[in-house]
Amino acid sequence: MAKSITFIVTKDCQLACKYCYLVGKNTKERMSWEVAKQAIDYILDREEEFREESVIWDFIGGEPFLEIDLIDKICDYLKTEMYRRNHHWFNSYRFSFSTNGINYHTEKVQRFIEKNRNHLSIGITIDGTERKHDLNRIWKTPEMEQGIMPKAEEERGSYKDVVKNIPLWLEQFPGAGTKVTISSADLPYIKESVLHLYSLGIKEVNINCVFEDVWKEGDDQLFEEQLTELADAIIDGRLYEDHACSFFQEHIGKPMDRERDNQNWCGAGMMLAVDAAGMFYPCTRFAQYSLRSKSAWIIGNIHDGIDKNKLRPFLTLDRCTQSTEECITCEVASGCAWCQGENFDAADTHTVYQRSTAICKMHKARVRANNYYWNKLFRKLELQEYEEQKRKSNCKACEI
Amino acid sequence: MLQYLIILLDDKSVSYCHYELPSDVSREESLMPLDTLRAGIVFAMKENLNIQFVYPEQALSAEYAEVIESIDHTKIKPEAQAKEADVLVLAEWKKQIPDDVEGATCIIRASRKELQENLEQVKDLLGKVMRLNVVLTDIEAFKDEDVAGYQSLLEALSDLLIDQFKIGRMVQLNLLTDRLLLTQMNNCGAGDTTLSLAPNGKFYLCPAFYYDDPEQDVGNLKDGLNIKNRQLMRLDHAPICRHCDAYQCKRCIWMNCRLTLDANTPSHQQCVVAHVGRNASRNLLKKMAEQGIHMSDTHEIKEINYLDPFNNYKKWK
Numbered sequence: 001m002a003k004s005i006t007f008i009v010t011k012d013c014q015l016a017c018k019y020c021y022l023v024g025k026n027t028k029e030r031m032s033w034e035v036a037k038q039a040i041d042y043i044l045d046r047e048e049e050f051r052e053e054s055v056i057w058d059f060i061g062g063e064p065f066l067e068i069d070l071i072d073k074i075c076d077y078l079k080t081e082m083y084r085r086n087h088h089w090f091n092s093y094r095f096s097f098s099t100n101g102i103n104y105h106t107e108k109v110q111r112f113i114e115k116n117r118n119h120l121s122i123g124i125t126i127d128g129t130e131r132k133h134d135l136n137r138i139w140k141t142p143e144m145e146q147g148i149m150p151k152a153e154e155e156r157g158s159y160k161d162v163v164k165n166i167p168l169w170l171e172q173f174p175g176a177g178t179k180v181t182i183s184s185a186d187l188p189y190i191k192e193s194v195l196h197l198y199s200l201g202i203k204e205v206n207i208n209c210v211f212e213d214v215w216k217e218g219d220d221q222l223f224e225e226q227l228t229e230l231a232d233a234i235i236d237g238r239l240y241e242d243h244a245c246s247f248f249q250e251h252i253g254k255p256m257d258r259e260r261d262n263q264n265w266c267g268a269g270m271m272l273a274v275d276a277a278g279m280f281y282p283c284t285r286f287a288q289y290s291l292r293s294k295s296a297w298i299i300g301n302i303h304d305g306i307d308k309n310k311l312r313p314f315l316t317l318d319r320c321t322q323s324t325e326e327c328i329t330c331e332v333a334s335g336c337a338w339c340q341g342e343n344f345d346a347a348d349t350h351t352v353y354q355r356s357t358a359i360c361k362m363h364k365a366r367v368r369a370n371n372y373y374w375n376k377l378f379r380k381l382e383l384q385e386y387e388e389q390k391r392k393s394n395c396k397a398c399e400i
Numbered sequence: 401m402l403q404y405l406i407i408l409l410d411d412k413s414v415s416y417c418h419y420e421l422p423s424d425v426s427r428e429e430s431l432m433p434l435d436t437l438r439a440g441i442v443f444a445m446k447e448n449l450n451i452q453f454v455y456p457e458q459a460l461s462a463e464y465a466e467v468i469e470s471i472d473h474t475k476i477k478p479e480a481q482a483k484e485a486d487v488l489v490l491a492e493w494k495k496q497i498p499d500d501v502e503g504a505t506c507i508i509r510a511s512r513k514e515l516q517e518n519l520e521q522v523k524d525l526l527g528k529v530m531r532l533n534v535v536l537t538d539i540e541a542f543k544d545e546d547v548a549g550y551q552s553l554l555e556a557l558s559d560l561l562i563d564q565f566k567i568g569r570m571v572q573l574n575l576l577t578d579r580l581l582l583t584q585m586n587n588c589g590a591g592d593t594t595l596s597l598a599p600n601g602k603f604y605l606c607p608a609f610y611y612d613d614p615e616q617d618v619g620n621l622k623d624g625l626n627i628k629n630r631q632l633m634r635l636d637h638a639p640i641c642r643h644c645d646a647y648q649c650k651r652c653i654w655m656n657c658r659l660t661l662d663a664n665t666p667s668h669q670q671c672v673v674a675h676v677g678r679n680a681s682r683n684l685l686k687k688m689a690e691q692g693i694h695m696s697d698t699h700e701i702k703e704i705n706y707l708d709p710f711n712n713y714k715k716w717k
């Protein structure tokens with residue numbers, strides 16, 4: 001298994017996406033080189049504590065590429081140090097980025113990509129069609145920093161600034177997938193968005209509903225309709241042959257065994273995140289800027305190290321202990337996901353052991369559409385095979 | 401299920417557990433108002449709870465005594481008010497052990513160092529009382545390198561117990577004898593079997609939560625109980641503890657909240673201290689067998705190779 005270590009290099013971003021969970025985004029907190037170096041030294045000094053076979057050095061923001069100079073320096077240092085120390089991660093590391101794609105084409109970013117090409121994964125977030133993307137992913141204005149939101153007609157979407165970089169990205173990372181997050185207002189655009197992303201040449205669309213409690217009356221029906229139409233489009237257009245959409249998965253929506261299927265879903269605690277102040281977190285979602293109603297779950301800092309006591313709740317988490325009886329005995333439980341950070345944020349007490357089920361009706365709607373998808377696809381393939389068999393036996397008959 | 405209600409008669413009620421009283425608790429007007437006391441007793445009666453009153457050092461008026469005596473209860477008292485105590489909290493190490501400790505369970509709050517330095521007094525106490533509870537006050541500060549020292553401290557205490565057993569006094573010392581007699585967890589039960597009522601009329605998981613921050617209440621006498629995530633106080637929702645056989649451990653959820661930030665997850669320190677104790681009980685049982693000492697209802701304690709059950713978590717998953 002790979003260890004994922006995230007540098008929150010900046011909390012700044014050019015955009016101000018409306019669904020962004022980073023409630024405390026700001027332009028001030030940028031990681032300094034000293035903090036980054038100390039974090040790296042802390043981690044690499046403790047090879048015996050970080051025994052995972054491989055590592056993903058992950059960079060997020062805000063928008064990570066706003067700090068490309070720092071990132072370049074960090075990555076150079078990581079490579080040199082892993083090599084110098086003969087660290088077991090030297091042969092097994094990746095640098096990973098989730099970016100809004102706006103600066104992708106810039107010289108500095110391109111130079112960085114060229115330099116680290118073989119150890120790099122980059123995901124660009126594009127939400128779908130221009131209409132859908134620009135609904136949420138709008139440019140930030142100086143007034144927003146003061147809390148003044150622009151009028152709807154003054155909002156400037158970022159679609160065009162991102163989409164121009166997609167061909168270059170796909171050329172450099174042909175198998176790359178994109179991540180799409182669905183909130184209530186996005187529901188009517190799901191089908192057109194996924195198909196649009198396919199049309200841009202993106203073969204893998206990882207899409208999911210936000211875990212927050214945002215769902216309105218009727219959202220589940222709308223969601224189910226959209227997914228059913230999407231299923232028709234994918235199957236009728238034979239897109240399933242070389243495209244993937246994470247909404248449709250064969251093994252979701254089944255009951256789960258209390259003992260056999262008791263694993264935790266989320267990787268918080270196995271991961272490690274560090275921010276500009278040099279604080280360590282079990283995952284970025286536990287840093288203050290990601291939390292609405294709780295204070296940060298800090299597990300240590302670059303000076304005093306990691307307090308292992310504060311990781312224990314994460315490492316011993318299982319599915320049933322944090323779930324209600326309704327979820328444990330749910331007939332469509334498999335694939336019903338959660339985010340430990342959202343669970344913590346929404347919990348009634350200071351705990352990661354209270355599963356938030358805001359997503360319940362959306363998961364059930366997804367399961368129904370998913371069942372439809374597989375039943376339709378299997379029948380189609382079955383009939384195709386039948387036709388094929390028939391054709392073959394007819395031919396044999398002709399030969400006779 | 402709730403079984404016990406601890407009523408703090410005063411903000412200055414003696415600490416009988418791991419927490420310290422804050423130094424700034426005012427002496428003035430810190431007593432529980434009589435109406436609150438009466439309402440607390442009625443609450444306990446209606447919920448079928450056994451009451452444990454925790455007394456302050458200053459004497460209470462006859463009015464209070466009358467209300468208190470209106471219900472069956474247990475008295476947890478500081479040494480200054482030793483009369484009629486069921487549980488007596490000793491204030492400091494004394495050369496002379498007072499006679500009135502005899503009928504009561506005695507509690508001593510002490511660090512390992514204090515215990516070590518006062519073994520003579522422990523010896524005297526064991527000669528007088530039938531049960532001594534030592535509450536360690538320095539569990540949070542326990543380090544892995546302290547294991548050997550704590551092991552030898554417990555060994556010294558075992559020898560003191562054996563001396564008593566040999567003269568036919570089957571005295572109990574919680575740190576060592578509880579585990580001999582238990583076949584399942586016997587934890588403090590805060591929030592699960594036990595709740596506390598503070599002088600302000602509000603309920604708390606245990607007094608420690610009240611002293612930390614009175615805003616952490618779990619309901620009040622007027623509106624009733626409101627314990628959120630109560631299942632997390634139970635053993636079956638404690639992923640490490642439910643795999644553990646240090647049955648004598650308090651499983652202090654207050655320390656959990658401070659050290660691991662989650663009520664159902666114990667710290668490394670708490671587990672190691674409890675396991676050094678568990679293993680010392682095992683050794684005591686062996687010594688007793690070697691010397692032909694029999695104590696009824698003891699159970700075999702198997703050998704294990706860990707001091708922190710957390711180390712096994714990958715096996716449970």
Ligand code: SF4
Nearest residue numbers: 327330333336357360
């Ligand atoms: S949240 Fe709803 S769909 Fe998901 S497991 Fe629980 S009951 Fe089932």
Ligand code: SF4
Nearest residue numbers: 417588606652653654
């Ligand atoms: S939770 Fe229990 S063991 Fe811990 S301080 Fe409170 S009463 Fe004592």
Ligand code: SF4
Nearest residue numbers: 641644649666671674
């Ligand atoms: S020793 Fe640790 S795991 Fe065992 S009961 Fe005590 S706190 Fe829980």
